[in-house]
Amino acid sequence: MQMTHTTCNPKKRAAVLTLGCKVNFYESEIMTEKLQADNWQIVSAKEHADLYVIHSCTVTAEAGRQTRQEVRRAARRNPDAFLVVAGCYAEMEHEVCEKMPEVSMVLSNRDKLFIAEKVKQSSSSIFRQQDPQQRWQADISNAPELISGYIDRTRAFVQVQQGCDQGCTFCIIHTARGPSRSYSQQHILLQISTLLQNGYKEIVICGIDLGSWGSDLVDASSGNPPNLFGLLKAMLAIPGEYRVRLSSIDPIHLDDELLDLIGADSRVCPHLHLSLQSANRLILKRMKRRYDPEFLYERVHTAQSKIPDLLLSADILVGFPTETVTQFEDTLRSIYDLGITYPHVFPYSERAGTPAARIPFQIPKQERKERVSLIKEAGDHVRQGVFLEKIGGVERILVERLDNSASKQYHGRADNYLPVYINNNVSDIGEFAHVRISNTSGKALIAQTLEQE
Structure with missing residues (x-):
């Protein structure tokens, strides 16, 4: 790729703009602190900077569009800036990124946490297309350096797990992030202790597939894989006035042991954000989800019985290929049946290379938008009822x-x-x-x- 931008010089201004999930925010803070350690002054992405890092998302086509838009905005703020695109969009669409005239460098998910070193090289785009068998072999148990905190945030995100083994038919993230890999419990507890010592009162535990934490580890005492229940219990042994919130979790991981712990300890927030997607049996099967509607309803009702004042939010995907009106209505009904106060709803977005993109019967985009609106209206109705009760x-x-x-x-x-x-x-x-x-x-x-x- 032809380079047309200034090379990077320490002690200049750098901005990191984050798109996407809570894991991205945690990783952005790692990048930010590494740049600070290399004598960069960190500024807002809305300000003039010498280095812009666009930490991208690719979960939907809209996320990709936003990435390209932010690249152009940054270039307008300073046409001479050194501009880096990193993260999942860079991972999956690196050729598109490299062809953008504004872009100076494209960093893969594996390389982005070494951003200060990579920027110093600054002579060419250093995205490396690695062999799939070797791509994710780095030992994640040796997690990145601890972060000290977040700029302008009162809640601290802590990543405990990376990647996903599920391979849902609509999702590209397991390709962008690789297989599930867990950070060690020792590292996680040290990270949480550091943030609590620095004054944070809420710790948000996050991962790409949070509930799979520990599946690739071995507990030294039992010889078995640890699990999220054990990790949460170990977290709560840390003294102090704080609260812990779980980020998005698959219903398959809501076992009774975990739900009992959430309900018993007031420091664990009575809030579950479910990776729900659909409540129709056939659509769930075609999505390659790990549960059916009966399991979903049973787990949610059990959670509601065990956790006082529980509030539910959920990721919902509508307009999946072949989804009929009747099948969509099963999902719409679940908002009311389960009391989903905050449905985070997306229209299905074709992602190249996913099995769902090859299904012949794609729902018209206008119909997808209308279904999004209906889910939002249902959430508004549930939410107003909750507000009045409070x-x-x-x-x-x-x-x-x-x-x-x-x-x-x-x-x-x-x-x-x-x-x-x-x-x-x-x-x-x-x-x-x-x-x-x-x-x-x-x-x-x-x-x-x-x-x-």
Whole structure:
């Protein structure tokens, strides 16, 4: 690839822009701290910088479009900047990235965590197409250096696992990220302890397939693979006032042992974000998911019986090839049946190389959009009911920020993830506060601190 940009010079300004999942945010912080250690001044991606890193996502075609858009925006801010595209879109579409005239370097998922070293080379695009058998053989148990925290974030994401073995027919991420590999429990606990010592009150545990953590490890005492229950139990042995939230988890991993622990310890947030996708039997089978509707309903109802005040959010995929109106309605009905307060809904997006993209009967894109709207409407209906039930009650929130609007309200989230606006002065940002819910704006709960009653 022809290089037309300035070479990189230490002690200049660098910006890392993150698209996509919580794992990306954790990895972006690793890149940020490595650049800082190499004498780069970190600035916002909205500012003029000498180096821009676009940490990309490729879960949908829209995510790819956003990556290309952000590349062009960064180039407009500084046409002479050294511009790096890294992450899953770079992994899967490296040739597209290399052909963009604005791009100086393309980094694979394996190389991006060595960004400071790679940028110093800066003589050509260094994306390497590796042999599939050797591509992911690095020992992930020796995890990257610990991060100290996040810029402008009160919640700290901690990646515990990488990759996925599932191979869902619609998904490209298992190709972009490789097979499931677990970080060691020792590293994870050290990372969490570091973040707690640095003042973080919420730790969000994340992975590409979170519930598979430990499947590739061996417990020294038992000789068996450890699991997420054991990891969470070990986390909770760390003393302190904090809370732990699990990120997206497959229903297949919601075993009774894990649910009992979540329900028994108040430091574990009563919130599950389910990788649900569909609630129709045939569509789940064609997606190559690991459960059927009966299993899904049974696990959710069991979770609701074991975890007080449980709130559910979920990833939903609509318009999968061959999905009929009746099959879609099974998923729509599940929003009400299961009480999915926050459905994170996507229209199906053809990803080249996936089995689903080869299915002849593709749903028209307009129909996919309409189904997205119906799922969102169902979520709105469920959410308003939850909001009304909360009026008059007391919630513990983590204060996240001061709203910049004229109202100057503080914004936070309750343990179960509900958004809360506070009308009066509260504890410092990043601290817990107990509030009484007085109303709802339709999008969030309105509250006052108990001290002001």
